[in-house]
Amino acid sequence: MKKLLLGNEALAQGAIDAGLSGVYAYPGTPSTEITEYIQKSKIAQELKIHSSWSVNEKTAMEAALGMSYAGKKSMVVMKHVGLNVAADVFMNMSVSGINGGLVVVVADDPSMHSSQNEQDSRYYGKFAMIPILEPSNQQECYDITKYAFELSEELGLPVLIRMVTRLSHSRAGVITGKRMAQNTVQLPKISTQFQLIPMHARGRYQHLVDIQPDMLEISENSAFNIFYQGANKTIGIIASGIAYNYLMENFEDGNCPFPVLKISQYPLPKEPIKVLFDTCEKILVLEDGYPFIEEAISDFLGENRKIIGRLSGNIPRVGELNPDNIANALGFDIVINENLPKVVMGRPPQLCVGCGHNDLFNAINALKNESATQQVFGDIGCSALGVLSPYESINTLIEMGSSITMAKGASDAGIHPAIAVIGDSTFTHSGMTGLLDAIIENTPITVIISDNSAIAMTGAQDSAASGRLISICKGLGMEEDHLKVITPLHKNLQENIDVIREEINYKGVSVIIAQRPCVQLPKEKKDKLKEYTNVSIN
Amino acid sequence: MHSKINIILAGVGGQGILTIAAVLDTAALDNNLNVKQSEVHGMSQRGGAVQSHVRISDKPIYSDLIPQGKADMIISVEPMELLRYLPFLKKDGYLITDSNPFENIKDYPELETLYNEIKSHKNHILIDAMKIAKDLGNSKATNIVLLGAASSLIPLSDESFQKAIATLFERKGERIVAKNLEAYLKGKEIAAELVS
Numbered sequence: 001m002k003k004l005l006l007g008n009e010a011l012a013q014g015a016i017d018a019g020l021s022g023v024y025a026y027p028g029t030p031s032t033e034i035t036e037y038i039q040k041s042k043i044a045q046e047l048k049i050h051s052s053w054s055v056n057e058k059t060a061m062e063a064a065l066g067m068s069y070a071g072k073k074s075m076v077v078m079k080h081v082g083l084n085v086a087a088d089v090f091m092n093m094s095v096s097g098i099n100g101g102l103v104v105v106v107a108d109d110p111s112m113h114s115s116q117n118e119q120d121s122r123y124y125g126k127f128a129m130i131p132i133l134e135p136s137n138q139q140e141c142y143d144i145t146k147y148a149f150e151l152s153e154e155l156g157l158p159v160l161i162r163m164v165t166r167l168s169h170s171r172a173g174v175i176t177g178k179r180m181a182q183n184t185v186q187l188p189k190i191s192t193q194f195q196l197i198p199m200h201a202r203g204r205y206q207h208l209v210d211i212q213p214d215m216l217e218i219s220e221n222s223a224f225n226i227f228y229q230g231a232n233k234t235i236g237i238i239a240s241g242i243a244y245n246y247l248m249e250n251f252e253d254g255n256c257p258f259p260v261l262k263i264s265q266y267p268l269p270k271e272p273i274k275v276l277f278d279t280c281e282k283i284l285v286l287e288d289g290y291p292f293i294e295e296a297i298s299d300f301l302g303e304n305r306k307i308i309g310r311l312s313g314n315i316p317r318v319g320e321l322n323p324d325n326i327a328n329a330l331g332f333d334i335v336i337n338e339n340l341p342k343v344v345m346g347r348p349p350q351l352c353v354g355c356g357h358n359d360l361f362n363a364i365n366a367l368k369n370e371s372a373t374q375q376v377f378g379d380i381g382c383s384a385l386g387v388l389s390p391y392e393s394i395n396t397l398i399e400m401g402s403s404i405t406m407a408k409g410a411s412d413a414g415i416h417p418a419i420a421v422i423g424d425s426t427f428t429h430s431g432m433t434g435l436l437d438a439i440i441e442n443t444p445i446t447v448i449i450s451d452n453s454a455i456a457m458t459g460a461q462d463s464a465a466s467g468r469l470i471s472i473c474k475g476l477g478m479e480e481d482h483l484k485v486i487t488p489l490h491k492n493l494q495e496n497i498d499v500i501r502e503e504i505n506y507k508g509v510s511v512i513i514a515q516r517p518c519v520q521l522p523k524e525k526k527d528k529l530k531e532y533t534n535v536s537i538n
Numbered sequence: 539m540h541s542k543i544n545i546i547l548a549g550v551g552g553q554g555i556l557t558i559a560a561v562l563d564t565a566a567l568d569n570n571l572n573v574k575q576s577e578v579h580g581m582s583q584r585g586g587a588v589q590s591h592v593r594i595s596d597k598p599i600y601s602d603l604i605p606q607g608k609a610d611m612i613i614s615v616e617p618m619e620l621l622r623y624l625p626f627l628k629k630d631g632y633l634i635t636d637s638n639p640f641e642n643i644k645d646y647p648e649l650e651t652l653y654n655e656i657k658s659h660k661n662h663i664l665i666d667a668m669k670i671a672k673d674l675g676n677s678k679a680t681n682i683v684l685l686g687a688a689s690s691l692i693p694l695s696d697e698s699f700q701k702a703i704a705t706l707f708e709r710k711g712e713r714i715v716a717k718n719l720e721a722y723l724k725g726k727e728i729a730a731e732l733v734s
Contacts, residue, residue: 166603350584
């Protein structure tokens with residue numbers, strides 16, 4: 001029977017049915033529902049599949065590698081920028097290889113619906129020299145994930161599955177198959193495999209290079225790379241992943257007259273691309289994200305104008321694909337009957353009614369009026385909404401954890417007051433190490449941890465920081481005199497302004513924990529939080 | 539009969555457009571039709587503009603997104619959000635919306651301007667669905683009133699809509715199921731009066 005599943009859910013079910021023993025992840029749009037599906041799955045609970053959230057993507061990937069080392073099948077899931085955090089282990093585990101099947105799932109966000117860039121994870125896959133799979137629809141999300149675990153164990157390498165927002169967050173009917181058995185514990189056969197000291201790493205890297213031709217052969221014979229013949233050779237089309245759907249949308253009942261190579265597995269299959277190149281007048285490359293394929297098969301000096309796509313300007317260089325920009329590239333007319341009426345105003349996201357960040361920003365803004373030099377370094381999460389009107393409290397927003405370290409660098413350069421605002425989960429994700437830098441030098445910065453005890457933006461998942469912030473800060477070496485707790489409520493505004501002002505005036509590092517539970521948390525969780533919010537610092 | 543429809547659902551994060559989508563999906567599957575339904579998660583959910591594309595067909599559906607100019611109807615829980623997706627509407631497509639504004643931005647337009655824009659379309663159903671839902675004793679069912687108002691324009695049986703509503707609200711108990719069925723029928727009734 002068909003089940004109606006999000007692309008993310010189909011992928012998760014595919015992993016369970018592949019014999020998964022553990023999923024490791026940190027929430028991030030558009031990847032979050034993959035792990036949540038496994039957390040809620042009854043079968044996953046019966047099979048004791050590990051699915052608790054990790055502190056960040058690096059710890060998640062390392063734990064997945066540890067489970068693979070022990071012989072079991074594991075998966076690690078993140079959004080595209082999360083792979084930057086995990087890049088160290090990602091690049092090195094392709095050299096060590098894996099033991100139990102290991103699948104890395106990365107959800108890219110073309111058009112930056114919920115992200116700060118639209119980096120294309122296929123470059124990482126190529127960089128690490130491992131196979132990449134790119135499903136085009138929900139059924140393929142399921143099928144490809146099961147296949148990914150087989151492929152991983154066959155090659156002894158991690159396999160990357162690349163998702164995009166529109167596939168992650170779209171539902172369709174999916175037919176599921178039988179479930180494979182989980183692996184038992186079995187240590188690696190070669191004792192030196194995971195010991196990447198140079199003398200062993202050189203051998204492993206040579207092995208990785210040596211099996212590249214095998215990977216290419218597998219890709220050229222893959223059931224997920226399909227060559228569709230077409231009589232009209234004026235143009236040959238390469239469509240990867242979800243681009244294939246947008247292409248077919250432009251033809252009645254999917255009857256495309258042109259030859260089409262649908263690509264869902266990499267390394268790029270050379271043979272069919274060569275056939276397309278030799279038999280067609282032009283090649284149109286359709287891919288969501290960066291011009292990865294187009295660049296790989298284009299002539300570097302640009303003397304051969306046969307290949308068109310994003311680089312040639314036939315498809316916009318930035319932003320996600322859709323049926324319309326592909327229709328344009330094919331020279332089809334788009335009939336738009338109506339334009340967007342002028343009366344329609346933008347409606348950007350905003351903080352929920354009753355959100356504690358609101359009252360914190362009000363306090364920070366009051367202090368902005370006292371010091372023209374005040375700079376506020378922000379961070380990822382709901383608190384990032386402080387960039388927007390009506391607050392406009394935050395001057396910078398770059399990536400997870402950067403608030404504290406940028407404040408430190410700016411302070412070193414002479415900026416005062418230098419205030420960092422970071423959410424509780426972002427702090428444990430990658431703010432703690434930066435705070436240690438500041439503590440070691442006693443840098444005059446004021447760190448405000450806006451603690452709503454949730455990973456709020458992605459749906460109020462459990463935060464690793466809950467109940468631990470004070471002990472973490474003390475453990476890192478924070479002086480008790482400059483470790484303060486406030487409650488960001490309107491009635492406390494003046495008191496909170498006074499606390500922040502006092503810490504700004506202190507010529508050393510201060511941490512203010514602004515504690516108020518996320519309004520999206522269920523009541524049971526809020527009640528549980530009361531147990532620790534009343535704990536005093538001393 | 540060839541069954542095919544493209545619907546855009548619009549609103550502000552938290553207004554329940556995904557519930558409308560879920561009813562449509564469930565009813566379509568019950569009719570053995572193909573469904574694709576895209577939705578918005580993450581940052582834009584927080585009080586921002588949200589949309590869902592629902593595509594139902596007896597043939598394979600390729601794109602998860604509806605091309606511009608190809609939507610048969612837009613159902614919106616908020617009048618300005620309805621107009622945001624006009625470039626997707628096909629010629630003489632249907633506009634179905636609640637009349638109550640969700641004003642969480644400074645430059646929210648004059649309501650009359652919005653209503654005039656909506657009324658300039660031949661096929662529109664502009665109703666105070668929120669009041670209808672409140673009068674029925676369940677203000678949360680505004681979305682289901684709107685679905686009811688749109689239902690006769692969607693090639694899915696009345697029975698399958700009611701079955702889908704019953705299935706989706708089952709968890710919340712019989713009373714909530716009954717309240718939502720009532721909201722659905724009232725929406726359907728009012729739309730029939732308006733259209734006739």
